[in-house]
């Protein structure tokens with residue numbers, strides 16, 4: 226199997242999912258309830274309580290194209306998905322809004338790298354951060370980024 230980009234209409238998504246025996250993510254109430262319960266009502270990434278809100282995140286991104294190459298909106302029936310095979314239940318994660326919005330279109334590993342670089346990024350951007358470090362108010366750890374679902378799978382933090 227190749228990892229080359231694919232482009233299909235939304236109608237083809239279901240056919241792809243059915244062909245592979247995977248359940249297509251349709252954002253139904255039942256699917257959302259099952260997703261929320263997957264990690265006991267907690268965000269799969271940070272472990273925070275989801276509360277009343279839950280974002281259904283595609284762990285590996287399934288990017289929707291809403292515009293044509295000239296940035297003009299396209300009708301709903303002509304909208305396309307990149308990687309439509311990722312629009313399946315097994316690729317969905319329950320996420321809090323801040324995690325989902327910060328992750329955006331990153332893959333899990335791209336996002337992990339981005340989070341790991343967060344201190345470096347903010348240090349370069351603000352003298353306040355650098356002053357905070359010089360005076361010991363801010364301390365940065367080089368602890369690896371581990372997501373909540375990984376901690377659960379691995380039996381807890383080390």
Ligand SMILES: [Zn+2]
Nearest residue numbers: 268271321324
């Ligand atoms: Zn979160």
